[in-house]
Amino acid sequence: MKLPIYMDYHATTPTDPRVFEAMKPYFMEIFGNSASRNHSFGWQAEEAVEKARKQIADLIGASPKEIVFTSGATESNNLALKGVAEMYAEKGNHIITAATEHKAVLDTCKRLEKHGIRVTYLPVQTNGLVDLEMLKDAITDKTILISIMYANNEIGVIQNMAEIGKIAKAKGVLVHSDATQAVGKVPVNVIKDNIDLMSLSGHKLYGPKGVGALYVRRKSPRVQITAQMDGGGHERGMRSGTLNVPGIVGLGEACAICQAEMAEESKRMAYLRDKLRNKLEAELDEVYINGTMDSRLPNNLNISFSYVEGESLLMGINDVAVSSGSACTSATLEPSYVLKALGAGDDQAHSSIRFGLGRFNTEEQVDYVAAKVIDVVKKLRELSPLYEMAKEGIDLTKVQWTAH
């Protein structure tokens, strides 16, 4: 077995070789600008872009004209939130989102707040789900947008988008969903799920980095957004800039593969994920799953190993690429705000590991990773004063710690 093993598919995915093959001709042979209307170089590029647009639309139940190409989900989220806030400024100035959103949504909201938009950050329940009653109560006659992610990038919890959409529709409020982690992994359908705007990204579904899309609904209701990038008026005026043709071809092909293989692939992911979970739980006491298992991406396992600090665990499994919610592994030196939002306590966040399984993981790799994690957790618990105290029956929450 080749080492190191990659098991961090929520961070990014390798490009599928079939996707790479599809992209290749669009660098040197079919290199035209898809906006060149007067020669075959342009026409060929345009044809490829339109094919990809349809492949993406098909995967999410949209029509091709509703797809706007961007540089990725960060840009899509920015465009959706800022574009709606600007376009619907006369209608209202209130946006509702959730505490567990990706920074590309939260920080966009923070900026909008500086420009007179009011933002409600809904807390989530301990299972990671938004409380729908709380959502209803948060809507005012000034609310223009509800932005709730489809699936969370740390805990994989899938929100009830269809219900959220229903609530919003009843009040005439638009819904945006950051579906970056969900598209291609679980069935996403913008009609059934009542979504008006939706962000997705190439590199999370075995496509290339630096390309993504924003779905913008054209019918019932017809959604309009104010462009945030000025220029040649590409993408029906919503996003100027010469299209990244090879990237778009890759994104389209990646979507087509996901659509064809999702049923099989998601079953395989769930099997591997559950095997990993069962092995860890069989060999180790006091491990806790973060977020509900009942509504979750099939490839996600976020688990806390009590009394063991996440970064030290990563250090012990250094031939396995996973990530941790521990403060020591974050740039801000704060433990994961997503896990904190579940109310689990900072100590549980410090002890968490996120496993993100993917297309190229094998059962043999899962067995290796499970054995390695079990071994290192046991070793670190031997080293842990907290484990020793817990075994002596001391209630760690009652200890007077010297916080520093």
Added chain:
Amino acid sequence: MAYSNKVLDHYNNPRNVGSMDKSDPNVGTGMVGAPECGDVMKLQVKVNPETGVIEDAKFKTFGCGSAIASSSLATEWLRGKTVDEALEIKNTDIVNELSLPPVKIHCSVLAEDAIKAAINDYKTKSATKVEALASK
């Protein structure tokens, strides 16, 4: 993050892991940090009451690799030192020895605090022992 070879060595082969009897009058125990902050160190010293020399030192640490290495190194340095010499160990000595990057300096500070806490615990204990003897 890249770890220095010395941090890796202490992480892979931690020195003097374990616990000593807290109620032993010759053992001083220091516990610093908090689980919510992501690191807790327990450091213990066993002192020869005749000579004031630290004969044994043990640690257990919940924390990142640098925290584990800092406390492991501290136990190595403590053994054979007198109580007063031990109090002279500075966090910067640990930073230099382990080549800790700036974001890990707090680990060395915690180790220094743990040393001080353990020595103080021992001193408090032996002072009460002396008092108890005097009042007999």
